[in-house]
Amino acid sequence: MQRNTKKNNNKLTNTDIRRYTYNFWKLFIGLIILGFLFLTCVGLGLFGELPSFRDLENPKSNLSSEIISADGAVLGTYYVQNRSNVTYKELSPALIQALIATEDVRFNSHSGIDFKRTFTILFYNLIGKKQGASTITQQLALNLFQEEGRAHSFSKRFIQKLQEWIIAVRLERNYTKEEILTMYLNTVDFGAYNTYGIKSAARTYFNTTPGQLTAPQAAVLVGMLKGPGIYSPIRYPQNSIRRRNTVLDNMRKAGFITSEQAANYKEKPLGLSFKPNVYGEGIAPYLRAVLKNDIKNIFNKLSITKADGTPYDLDRDGLKIYTTIDSKMQTYAEEAQKEMMKDLQATLMSEYKGRDPFKGLEPLLDRAVKQSDRYRWLKQDDQSEDEIKKSFNTPTKMTIFSWKGELDTVMTPLDSIKYNKLILRNAMMSMEPQTGYVKAWVGGINFTHYKYDQVKMGARQPGSTAKPFTYAVAIDNGYSPCFKVPNTPINVDGWEPRSESTVPGPITLKTALANSQNWATADVIQRVGAQNVANLIKNMGITTDVPSYPSICLGVFDASVYDMVGAYSAFVNHGVWTQPIYLLRIEDKNGALIYEHTKKVKVVMNDQSAYVMVDMLKGVVTQGSGGRLRWKYKLTNPIGGKTGTSQANSDAWFIGITPQLVSGVWTGAEERSIHFSSTRLGQGANAALPMFAFYMQKVYADKSLKYSQADFELPEGGLQRELDCGKYQYENPREDEKKIDDRLDF
Template sequence: MIVKLSPQDTRRYNWYIWRFVIGCFAFVVIMLLITAFGIFGQLPSFRDLENPKSNLASQVISSDNEILGTYFVQNRTPVTHKEISPYVINALIATEDSRFEQHSGIDFKRTFTIIFYNLIGKKQGGSTITQQLALNLFSERARNPLKRIIQKLQEWITAVKIERHYTKEEIITMYLNTVDFGAYNVFGIKSAALTYFNTTPDKLTPDQAALLVGMVNGPGIYSPINHPDNAINRRNLVLRRMGEEGYLSDGQVAEFQQKPLGLEFRRINQNEGSAPYFRAVLKKEIQKLMVEKSIYKEGEIPYDLDRDGLKIYTTINATMQRYAEEAQKEYMRSLQAQFNAHWKGRSLWKSVPSFKMLLDQGMHRTDRYRALKLQGRSDEEIREDFNTPVKMNIFTWRGSIDTVMKPIDSIVYNKLLLRNAMMSMDPTTGYIKAWVGGTSFEHFKYDQVKMGTRQVGSTAKPFTYAVAIENNFSPCMEVANVPVTITGYGEPYTPGSSPEGTLPGTITLRKALAYSQNYVTAYVMNEVKPLPVMELIKKMGITSQVDPYPSLCLGAFNASVFDMTGSYCTFANHGLWTEPTYLLRIEDKNGNVLYEHHTNIRQVINEQTAYVMTSMLKGVVEDGTGSRIRYKYGLRNPIGGKTGTTQNNSDGWFIGVTPQLVTGVWTGCEDRAIHFRTTKLGGGANTALPIFALYMKKVYANTSLGIKQNVDFEPPKSGVSITLDCGAYSRAEQGVNEVEERLEF
């Protein structure tokens, strides 16, 4: 039955409809006005729009302009518009906001279309790219429907403000720098390109761009790692939309839709990248520096390295750092095999008297032990837990492996792992070029370059000889290589020397240093006295505890690789100690300089003494304990150095000196009680020197680094009055003796 409405009824119903429409429109306008006045919460101010908040990763940048790594809460690094492939921008516009260039933040035509689709059950999103940016920058998506409506109104107003303050290029760039690309802490197009395809945003192909843009609306459900089928379907949809909008031809769409995902997935965490030990130390140093120097944001708010997108410029050379890490890995794999073979079939319990104590200490230091203690477990229950096999991941020189092992056995395993650290620096500028703080930052976080100290052994001997040269001793002076007792400093001190390592008869100071002879070094210490040696050690940058005892001459004190390497630079730098430097400057995200470093320099020994010491250190390599650099590794250019081996072969050192690079290397176990049993295997010549040699071979092979082989140490401009030719020195001494004999006659 059809009811015919009268004209009056028609007008009345039309009026109801119009009243409803007008009422809805008025309600929306009122709600917008209320929202604009901040009744439902404060909107971003002009200042906020000029400086939108987002968690930006801070970058650690090498001297050759490579990113060594980042500090972040969200793995996000911004890029400029020109650094983004046009395929990414086209894919985003085609899929998310085809009228992006026409609207002013709100696309009302699209909004009303979306409302209609939602009413008939076809759920679609109506947010423009600008609205999505507003959500990304200034809020988080509300779950409550009523709050979401209010939030939507706020997004509209903020989107209009954004459109007034930024160009379309800036808006789409900001969006791509802020969007979430998955559950792996990947934010922004740069991190996404690196994580999923190991490339940069400007090199993304159409299919790669489509895959990443496809993840924008559902990074979880469209994850190519967890849901590859969904990811392919979504990618192909994006490619089809690119074709419909005229960004790709039909043939290109069909071609790219047939391609596999082609992932080169690299899950990035803060351990990733080069020089992880260095970056960990650097972060703590910067945090401390900013407090000491009162470097704050406005209102004395401290900078956050994980959120504020700082740029940290360092002296580390990315190529040299890579060579150092490669040299360590190459040789330590071989050395660990030697160590394992050396200990095979021997019981640590019988061979190391303190092993039970070391094991208990190791157990108490573990996170596992602390967690069990917090749970209220008794000591018996904890020991039972440590003797129960569990799944774990352990370090090997062939890569980390998953295995099943008793936690107590894993402690034993780690106690038998050799550790290693090295640092390389320019002696003239003080700039540190390479820093390898340990063998695996993933497994062993403790930095052994700067944070750790170990007994330095014979690498301390040059300090004693330098004091002697400063006091007009000649490196050609001959001394009987016999035991010497030093008195006047507590108990009489008589250093020992292994019979097989002791040269018989009378030898020169140069030869004594070259072959690391304890008796002659003790003789020199007895002549120059401990206090001047201790004072020189401190002036040359050793910051750890050093006491003026005779045993200083043989290295009976602890020091870091950082300090020891810096001290040897004094010899190569004409007697000037230059502060080891690794941080150049810090900039905020806008390029404003927050901090700039100025290196400290001081004259420690005179130029002639420094030159004579480099000559004596060259003797170590030419025919002394460091000679395998020549005969085994084939490096015959001017190189000085000093091996160091501590008591019981617990620590092996080598510090290599060239005119342009000084490099310190240390090797040993976590506990000094566990070590090689022979000096042939455990001495610095075998445990540390080869890493230096392998590193230098790589450095010399790359001529672009500017480290030249044919450069020798420069003599003082005023000349050298000390005779370095021991043959000439002997003839001169013989002549003096003959004159004295004639005069006596």
């Protein structure tokens, strides 16, 4: 009896059921009302501003940063806005199908939010299978109107998701489905190599257009959207293949392709035709690449960030980057390069005609093969060395550089390496010595094919362009340019230099420099000391290693064009070295200054000695190895300079000075073992000086540049050194040399 009573007490009555049901619906309806009110608050912008109708009509992409020249021209941009948008008609059907099948299979039937997918994905996430539920329209909303990207905290991401819903619905009301697809593909980020938008991605990875993408190619690119880094076909080809095959399966399930087609496509290799194009179009591409890296380093070193503490993004934050480059002078320099190099390259090719330039250089070719992207890709694909060797000896379609324009051809990858090793490289920099402002920067011959910058990043033996440093030590310590030295074979601490086109001695220092005499120069460094010369070279801004060996007087050390031009500028600037400057300042998108370059200067020699060196460099043009500037190129204005040729004619140099510009030119092959067989062709006077001459002809012909043809300025207070050797003689030569030796203190 007692047990039955307890059983009846536990039984729910009709009243209890009605009460529980009433409370459940009250809670459920309350949650719906609360959710509706919360969504309304989000829609009103109480949790963050939402785009207005005008914003939806005119969506803004991430702002590119502009590189601006001294004369107000935009040299280029970094880089989001540089992408070229496409229209829906320019998209291949396979691309649209791959995108819809993978990212939003009910895209054509929903109005911005796929509630069925949302609740399904919510269930999967609750049981531990994490998946995304954003429609294409929601992803577009995030790309266009969420400047800080996807939030990481749950609360912020929850608010952001509701904002995406509202924006997505508004986008669906303002745009057609075709427009939304097109906008999405134009705004999506494909990861590395500054690949933004489908047009850039199609060109970068397959060297084609969006309209020509095949189903497997489209599957590769759509597959990257899940993670452009981890699914990169360049860095992780196996991941890319697996992801591509998943996209193809999605297309099969959606009915876009048959099972037979999917199976056939999966058997195909990635079929890449990788052609990255970072900043190769337009002028000064090498400078723009160097500049971008410099700015990143500056921001990191100085901890320059936005107001909220996040780092600046050059590709997205709309910075204004002001440079010293003059767009017209930059164009003249690039034109001058083409004028010289076109004929020079033809001459080198004719020298190697009928003989194998790589005979005996097999290790060089083997190293080049193993350093190539193709070798790395094949290695990542687990191919054996024999398979790789076969691949490198199998003819394939490719595009190669030539001075007549790009050539589409068929050759083996190994032959393409040989071809490119025979292509001469060239670099030039021109700057104002008084300000340090770089006006032209030509870092290489073609940025698309050869990305390595030879102005600042490259360093090669300067040859005889290093000789003025030795003479400068002598002049700055009391030697006269009229002082005579023997020009005979010499042994300096076991080093015996060779000499060509020897001028019988004794000869003056001025004549020795003008005619680039090796024995006389070695005699001078023996007098002044190799350590003193090395010290001056470093003090004049050469950043590479300069050992205190006697051979440095002939340029047997490495230096960059950037450093050498900066060093020569000290001669013109009365002994004051000014660091070459190409970046002036950076402003944010609102015009607020966030960085300004600080000028660096130092006195490296007295102004009297500097002017004597200028006069000696003028002598190189009037009576020495730079004479063709006068008789061939008709440059009659005050001008000086020095030719340079390294060992075996591997490097050709010319550094020219005028009162307002110092310009340096280097020419050589990528490998020092590839070079002209004769000094007549490989010397600086033939393989570097002409570019300087063409450049100066164009600069002086442009009156808008306002470069004077007046002579070099005398030191303040006038010149106090005798330059006329006809009026000069020692009263007591040995005593004079003793005083000089005391001054050098070595």
